Amino acid sequence: MADSTGRFGVGGVHFGSPSRRQLFQLGAGAAAGLTLPGHAFAQSERPSNPPEKPRGQVIAALSQEPTVFHPLMPGIEVDQGVWWQVFSLLWYIDPAGNFVPDLAREIPTIENGGLSADGLTWKIKLRSDVKWHDGTPFTADDVKFSLELINDSNFRARSRVGHSLVKDIKVVAADEIHWRMEAPYSPYMSILGSLTFIVPKHILEKVSDPNASPFHNAPVGTGPFRWGERVPGDHILLNAHTGYHGKGPYVERVVFKYIPDLTVLYTQFRTGQVDYTGLQGILPNFVQEAKTLKGRKIVVSSTSSVEHIAPNLEFGPFADRAVREALYLAINKQAIIDALYYGLPTQTESFVPQQAWSSQQGLPQHKYDPAKANALLDAAGWVRGAGGVREKGGVKLEFTNSTTSGNAAREQTQQLLIQDWRAIGAAMRVNNMPAAVIWGEFWQQSKFNSVIVGVNFMLGSDPDVTPRFGSGAIPAKGGRGYNTYQYQSAEADRLLAQGAKQFDLAQRKTTYGELQKLIRNDLAILPLFQGFIAEGVKEGLQGFRPNINTSINCWNIREWYWA
Amino acid sequence: MARYVVNRLAQAIMLLVIVSAIGFAILHLAPGGPLSQFAVSGQMTQEDLDRVTKQLGLDRPLPVQYLDWFGRMLKGDWGRSYRDGEAVLSVISSHLGATLELMATATIIAVLLGCWIGILGALRRYSLFDTLATVGAMIALSIPTFWFGLVTIYVFSVKLGWLPAGNRHTIGDGSFLDLLHHLIAPAMVLALVETAMWGRFMRSSMLEVINQDYIRTARAKGMPEWRILTVHALRNALLPMITVAGLQFPTLLGGALVAETVFTWPGMGRLFLDSIGYRDYPVVMGILMFSATMVLIGSLLADILYAVVDPRIRVG
Numbered sequence: 001m002a003d004s005t006g007r008f009g010v011g012g013v014h015f016g017s018p019s020r021r022q023l024f025q026l027g028a029g030a031a032a033g034l035t036l037p038g039h040a041f042a043q044s045e046r047p048s049n050p051p052e053k054p055r056g057q058v059i060a061a062l063s064q065e066p067t068v069f070h071p072l073m074p075g076i077e078v079d080q081g082v083w084w085q086v087f088s089l090l091w092y093i094d095p096a097g098n099f100v101p102d103l104a105r106e107i108p109t110i111e112n113g114g115l116s117a118d119g120l121t122w123k124i125k126l127r128s129d130v131k132w133h134d135g136t137p138f139t140a141d142d143v144k145f146s147l148e149l150i151n152d153s154n155f156r157a158r159s160r161v162g163h164s165l166v167k168d169i170k171v172v173a174a175d176e177i178h179w180r181m182e183a184p185y186s187p188y189m190s191i192l193g194s195l196t197f198i199v200p201k202h203i204l205e206k207v208s209d210p211n212a213s214p215f216h217n218a219p220v221g222t223g224p225f226r227w228g229e230r231v232p233g234d235h236i237l238l239n240a241h242t243g244y245h246g247k248g249p250y251v252e253r254v255v256f257k258y259i260p261d262l263t264v265l266y267t268q269f270r271t272g273q274v275d276y277t278g279l280q281g282i283l284p285n286f287v288q289e290a291k292t293l294k295g296r297k298i299v300v301s302s303t304s305s306v307e308h309i310a311p312n313l314e315f316g317p318f319a320d321r322a323v324r325e326a327l328y329l330a331i332n333k334q335a336i337i338d339a340l341y342y343g344l345p346t347q348t349e350s351f352v353p354q355q356a357w358s359s360q361q362g363l364p365q366h367k368y369d370p371a372k373a374n375a376l377l378d379a380a381g382w383v384r385g386a387g388g389v390r391e392k393g394g395v396k397l398e399f400t401n402s403t404t405s406g407n408a409a410r411e412q413t414q415q416l417l418i419q420d421w422r423a424i425g426a427a428m429r430v431n432n433m434p435a436a437v438i439w440g441e442f443w444q445q446s447k448f449n450s451v452i453v454g455v456n457f458m459l460g461s462d463p464d465v466t467p468r469f470g471s472g473a474i475p476a477k478g479g480r481g482y483n484t485y486q487y488q489s490a491e492a493d494r495l496l497a498q499g500a501k502q503f504d505l506a507q508r509k510t511t512y513g514e515l516q517k518l519i520r521n522d523l524a525i526l527p528l529f530q531g532f533i534a535e536g537v538k539e540g541l542q543g544f545r546p547n548i549n550t551s552i553n554c555w556n557i558r559e560w561y562w563a
Numbered sequence: 564m565a566r567y568v569v570n571r572l573a574q575a576i577m578l579l580v581i582v583s584a585i586g587f588a589i590l591h592l593a594p595g596g597p598l599s600q601f602a603v604s605g606q607m608t609q610e611d612l613d614r615v616t617k618q619l620g621l622d623r624p625l626p627v628q629y630l631d632w633f634g635r636m637l638k639g640d641w642g643r644s645y646r647d648g649e650a651v652l653s654v655i656s657s658h659l660g661a662t663l664e665l666m667a668t669a670t671i672i673a674v675l676l677g678c679w680i681g682i683l684g685a686l687r688r689y690s691l692f693d694t695l696a697t698v699g700a701m702i703a704l705s706i707p708t709f710w711f712g713l714v715t716i717y718v719f720s721v722k723l724g725w726l727p728a729g730n731r732h733t734i735g736d737g738s739f740l741d742l743l744h745h746l747i748a749p750a751m752v753l754a755l756v757e758t759a760m761w762g763r764f765m766r767s768s769m770l771e772v773i774n775q776d777y778i779r780t781a782r783a784k785g786m787p788e789w790r791i792l793t794v795h796a797l798r799n800a801l802l803p804m805i806t807v808a809g810l811q812f813p814t815l816l817g818g819a820l821v822a823e824t825v826f827t828w829p830g831m832g833r834l835f836l837d838s839i840g841y842r843d844y845p846v847v848m849g850i851l852m853f854s855a856t857m858v859l860i861g862s863l864l865a866d867i868l869y870a871v872v873d874p875r876i877r878v879g
């Protein structure tokens with residue numbers, strides 16, 4: 001449950017603690033700054049605290065181009081990098097998993113009356129000192145407008161999960177808003193705190209088409225940075241919003257530089273043309289070398305994404321749990337991690353990241369044991385037939401495995417899997433496709449046998465996986481979620497329904513712990529490892545804090561400064 | 564001449580309609596779609612995907628979508644990008660300048676250098692220069708542009724530090740010199756194959772001309788060698804090059820696509836690649852139609868120019 005300080009998660013609230021380094025360093029960052037016009041950080045003295053006024057600029061390199069600037073429309077992770085700078089949320093989730101008030105004055109809890117005991121009434125108190133970038137005051141009307149826009153049938157909203165339950169929105173005062181939920185839904189705290197950025201009513205209510213307006217390419221928000229310019233295919237420039245209501249920003253400008261090729265991106269980081277390598281970071285094969293670069297810091301951090309083998313549970317052999325367990329036992333996971341990912345990721349057994357409050361400890365640990373896998377299949381009646389491939393009741397233990405073509409590490413993983421599984425009499429064939437193909441109908445309508453994929457199962461920081469594992473969320477069976485595994489379990493459904501109604505954190509932890517045990521036991525997915533990202537930061541750039549509760553680690557550029 | 568031009572124009576328009584229909588069909592029949600990228604990121608449920616699909620009109624039959632697109636295109640409305648909601652023509656024009664810059668610079672380098680190498684090679688046939696030029700051209704034509712780009716970056720940016728490792732300009736510096744500095748490496752890479760091609764074509768063309776009877780006659784009449792070369796040989800040798808120039812657009816565009824990716828050059832080639840990856844149908848169709856139009860115009864201009872220079876072909 002949320003505690004009296006308004007924390008809904010666990011752990012303490014940690015704002016960007018500034019580095020206390022007093023050392024005067026002339027690193028490559030400053031050296032590069034001397035050659036790059038506009039780099040005000042190339043100064044002779046380095047402050048150890050954030051500067052009084054924004055100073056210098058940050059060039060953040062991204063391997064995908066941000067193109068969606070309306071934060072309520074369909075966008076991908078890279079677009080969020082811009083949204084976090086231009087817009088604000090009611091509250092956000094810090095790296096420790098705490099909800100931190102942003103546009104809201106406090107986090108609504110049952111104790112402070114923000115939430116009714118049954119979870120149906122929400123009362124949000126808002127800050128009254130916030131202004132939009134054009135100087136217009138931010139009010140509760142903006143929040144009402146944003147929530148209503150999401151549910152507007154003409155608007156191409158990204159998702160209405162949770163939002164569709166919101167009814168009877170009432171603006172009580174300029175700084176207070178109430179609404180009623182059609183049903184209790186605790187994950188809504190996370191949904192509001194992760195991607196529900198508030199948009200300006202005074203601008204968007206005037207546009208004739210909510211899906212295409214000048215706002216879409218020159219957004220106005222309440223965030224730490226104002227829209228500057230966009231050169232399509234090249235970069236986006238944002239300027240510091242000096243009237244920002246929170247801490248920072250401490251740099252004058254942020255430039256998101258689009259560099260599609262990861263080798264080129266790394267090279268530009270190496271030569272000092274960019275200050276930070278964001279999404280998708282530095283390729284694993286460059287990480288060791290990158291760590292030796294002078295004037296550069298390499299931060300390897302975990303992400304919420306879980307790399308796993310997704311079995312289609314309705315496909316012949318995979319319907320047998322013994323087969324899934326045998327296949328899992330026969331995977332030499334550590335060899336994959338060490339040989340193909342340079343030992344950077346960590347093994348996992350759950351769909352919940354290990355850093356999350358809801359992570360269940362003590363799940364059965366994977367062990368590479370081909371002998372046990374063989375014995376398991378023998379006992380389950382899968383006998384070796386022609387060519388050493390097992391079969392049972394006329395069904396052969398052979399299947400395809402698909403992943404995004406061109407993803408070298410995953411393609412190499414498939415080669416190791418072929419060898420591992422051949423040893424236990426399972427025949428796997430590769431059937432890879434381009435991203436736009438594999439994640440289309442093939443994935444959505446469960447037309448695959450098995451897939452290697454990385455999925456972030458969390459809703460912000462919430463472990464509600466109803467859309468992923470709920471029986472009613474199978475698209476191939478007319479469901480509304482993305483349970484492409486076709487996993488069906490009455491017990492899982494019960495736990496999911498229970499968890500979504502609970503507002504007490506301890507109770508929720510128990511519920512989702514049980515769910516993790518169940519999913520692990522059923523092997524609805526065969527987890528390989530928890531995702532990771534290696535990001536490069538120029539020495540002297542302070543404030544970078546990976547946040548597992550966001551999809552992009554440049555979420556807090558407002559706290560960054562040059563030291 | 565007017566009838567010839569009108570005929571060619573009619574053919575070109577027919578070709579454009581065929582290209583648009585085939586392009587539209589291939590693009591839309593390819594598996595996946597513009598919303599595939601959201602299916603795995605987990606921000607949108609199947610219900611959300613279905614709703615947006617309907618809002619975009621992608622659930623309609625393909626012929627209906629094509630006719631709708633074609634009708635609007637004829638009125639000058641090329642649609643809006645699915646990615647950023649911008650008008651397609653605006654998206655294309657925002658990338659066009661960068662590509663033209665790169666292609667024009669590479670073409671100038673290739674034409675000047677290629678013609679010089681070709682002429683000299685023809686005049687000094689089987690000499691050391693000619694042999695080196697031939698071997699060099701073979702190597703240049705065999706080197707993958709992507710690899711050459713990366714090597715260029717490694718040598719000139721990483722090791723020597725002479726040239727920037729990419730980008731069109733330094734952020735905040737819009738000066739011509741800065742642009743030129745950034746242009747050298749990608750233009751050099753793009754010009755490599757072009758130079759080799761121009762060199763080979765020029766050499767063949769020149770060889771054919773200098774072995775003609777009228778050149779021998781000119782020499783026999785005692786005309787100075789420089790005059791034979793410039794007035795008689797060069798003018799005639801350059802004639803077939805008009806066709807080469809007219810048909811170079813697709814090759815250049817293909818090369819630009821790779822060079823733009825390696826050097827993070829914000830041009831049309833990269834836009835095309837990105838748009839295909841995202842299944843941004845309106846932009847892909849826009850670029851396809853634009854490129855097809857450019858190729859047809861190039862070809863048409865080459866033919867007209869050829870007809871102007873050599874009146875004999877008008878008869879054919």
